[in-house]
Amino acid sequence: MADRMLQFVRVAQKTPAKRDVDERRFDFDEIYRSFDDSGAGVQASRCSQCGVPFCSIHCPLSNNIPDWLKLTAEGRLEEAYEVSSATNTFPEICGRICPQDRLCEGNCVIEKGFESVTIGAVERYITDTAFERGWVKAGKPRSENGRSVGIIGAGPAGLAAADLLRRWGYEVHVYDRYDRVGGLMIYGIPNFKLEKDIVLRRWRLLEEAGINFHLGVDVGPGLPFGELRARHDSVLVATGVYQAREIGGVGSGLPGIVPALTYLTASNRIGLGDAVADFASGRLNAAGKRVVVIGGGDTAMDCVRTAVRQGASSVQCLYRRDKANMPGSMREVKNAEEEGVEFVWLTAPEAFLGDNTVSAVRAVKMRLGMADASGRQSVEPADGSHFNLPADLAIKALGFEPEDLPTAFGEAALQVNARGTLAVNRRSFMTSLPGVFAAGDIVRGASLVVWAIRDGRDAAAQMHAHMQAATTKMAAE
Ligand SMILES: Cc1cc2nc3c(=O)[nH]c(=O)nc-3n(C[C@H](O)[C@H](O)[C@H](O)COP(=O)(O)OP(=O)(O)OC[C@H]3O[C@@H](n4cnc5c(N)ncnc54)[C@H](O)[C@@H]3O)c2cc1C
Ligand code: SF4
Numbered sequence: 001m002a003d004r005m006l007q008f009v010r011v012a013q014k015t016p017a018k019r020d021v022d023e024r025r026f027d028f029d030e031i032y033r034s035f036d037d038s039g040a041g042v043q044a045s046r047c048s049q050c051g052v053p054f055c056s057i058h059c060p061l062s063n064n065i066p067d068w069l070k071l072t073a074e075g076r077l078e079e080a081y082e083v084s085s086a087t088n089t090f091p092e093i094c095g096r097i098c099p100q101d102r103l104c105e106g107n108c109v110i111e112k113g114f115e116s117v118t119i120g121a122v123e124r125y126i127t128d129t130a131f132e133r134g135w136v137k138a139g140k141p142r143s144e145n146g147r148s149v150g151i152i153g154a155g156p157a158g159l160a161a162a163d164l165l166r167r168w169g170y171e172v173h174v175y176d177r178y179d180r181v182g183g184l185m186i187y188g189i190p191n192f193k194l195e196k197d198i199v200l201r202r203w204r205l206l207e208e209a210g211i212n213f214h215l216g217v218d219v220g221p222g223l224p225f226g227e228l229r230a231r232h233d234s235v236l237v238a239t240g241v242y243q244a245r246e247i248g249g250v251g252s253g254l255p256g257i258v259p260a261l262t263y264l265t266a267s268n269r270i271g272l273g274d275a276v277a278d279f280a281s282g283r284l285n286a287a288g289k290r291v292v293v294i295g296g297g298d299t300a301m302d303c304v305r306t307a308v309r310q311g312a313s314s315v316q317c318l319y320r321r322d323k324a325n326m327p328g329s330m331r332e333v334k335n336a337e338e339e340g341v342e343f344v345w346l347t348a349p350e351a352f353l354g355d356n357t358v359s360a361v362r363a364v365k366m367r368l369g370m371a372d373a374s375g376r377q378s379v380e381p382a383d384g385s386h387f388n389l390p391a392d393l394a395i396k397a398l399g400f401e402p403e404d405l406p407t408a409f410g411e412a413a414l415q416v417n418a419r420g421t422l423a424v425n426r427r428s429f430m431t432s433l434p435g436v437f438a439a440g441d442i443v444r445g446a447s448l449v450v451w452a453i454r455d456g457r458d459a460a461a462q463m464h465a466h467m468q469a470a471t472t473k474m475a476a477e
Pocket of ligand 2 (some may be wrong): 058059061063065088094098100103104119120166450
């Protein structure tokens with residue numbers, strides 16, 4: 001092993017090439033290229049194979065990272081794929097969009113002094129190679145077990161659960177109000193971070209495994225929740241969080257002010273070849289416009305970078321704190337800066353100006369104050385610091401809250417907690433309704449794809465145990 005591994009003292013960190021900014025800002029293709037065969041092996045060989053792998057501990061899926069890095073360094077790629085896919089339903093997706101600097105790579109032991117192993121890029125390479133070489137197979141069960149589950153939501157949480165439950169022999173039905181599978185992976189996250197073919201090929205594979213997708217079905221108004229419950233032995237709610245946080249104030253209802261997800265969904269649909277009337281009319285198209293995006297998270301970063309690619313004449317991002325306090329991934333902030341986005345730090349919107357449509361955002365400078373109990377510094381407006389930022393399109397990207405599911409589902413007994421997310425038993429993932437489980441953002445609040453996958457897998461295991469116990473009990477009676 002010593003020959004192959006521990007190369008970090010000799011070999012420098014090298015990430016896959018990032019496409020040149022003058023090229024990438026004019027298209028929606030992914031910005032990072034893939035490793036070539038030798039590049040992945042050489043970078044994997046930098047792993048120090050430490051006894052306590054902090055990378056695995058800080059990966060939400062507890063991936064066996066040192067094992068698949070070693071197998072990659074040794075050229076044993078098919079085995080690397082087996083190990084990597086044993087704990088992760090979508091390794092090629094996590095390899096692309098996990099904020100690795102906060103998770104696995106940020107906790108790599110050689111980070112101090114040598115820069116981390118490029119874990120995400122190797123993970124992506126292993127599974128992309130597995131797809132190319134035909135190693136990725138549909139997860140068909142050996143036999144059917146005669147029980148059926150209903151899953152509401154075809155995002156990463158719902159799909160991760162569906163995949164496992166199908167492998168274990170359940171008849172799996174996934175219901176989604178969208179017309180495509182993937183949740184935010186298909187309509188939220190832009191192509192330049194995650195190309196849609198990557199999501200679509202997973203959809204095909206899940207169908208091949210025998211999972212039944214019922215698309216365009218809005219559970220609640222379109223299909224009563226009680227009816228869905230009656231159809232299945234167990235139900236998983238994996239509906240994500242979709243209610244956008246609002247900005248009030250003078251002029252906030254003016255045309256030209258749009259919610260981030262409406263804007264991103266239109267852009268993703270255009271990329272998928274759909275006709276979008278509001279894009280054709282210009283309402284959701286930034287071309288030639290002065291764009292102001294309000295917010296500092298990953299959704300705001302996706303909006304500013306989409307606006308650049310649509311040909312905006314200028315793109316500004318307004319954030320009320322400073323760069324150090326931004327919630328978004330620093331990697332994405334850097335990419336946005338390279339692509340020409342101007343960040344207006346310590347600035348908050350107060351009003352929107354314009355007659356028939358927005359023409360400017362009235363903003364005020366902010367000062368950082370004392371840290372609160374969570375350690376986050378408070379912000380307060382600086383007197384007399386108002387100014388106007390000209391804008392033809394203002395995009396609100398202030399985060400998401402859960403919808404009111406007890407009302408939407410007509411189930412007053414479905415308990416939610418103070419934030420409106422579904423209350424579940426932490427161990428069993430069961431909600432207050434017997435046989436109804438929940439996972440992903442609808443439990444956790446807006447989070448990450450990798451956490452949704454983890455929760456979906458864990459919830460599936462608990463549903464399996466619950467249904468097996470019910471079968472055993474029935475047999476005993
Ligand atoms: C713009 C944006 C960018 C992001 N970028 C990243 C990133 O780079 N990396 C990362 O890790 N995470 C990112 N995230 C977060 C990540 O996408 C989510 O945490 C993750 O998708 C949550 O998975 P989920 O399965 O819980 O929900 P979702 O992906 O939201 O899926 C929920 C599904 O449920 C369906 N649904 C909802 N209600 C109903 C109903 N009543 N009936 C039927 N179907 C219903 C929805 O249509 C949707 O398909 C981003 C989020 C956004 C908004
Ligand atoms: S799933 Fe995410 S956190 Fe885990 S190893 Fe892969 S990139 Fe890192």
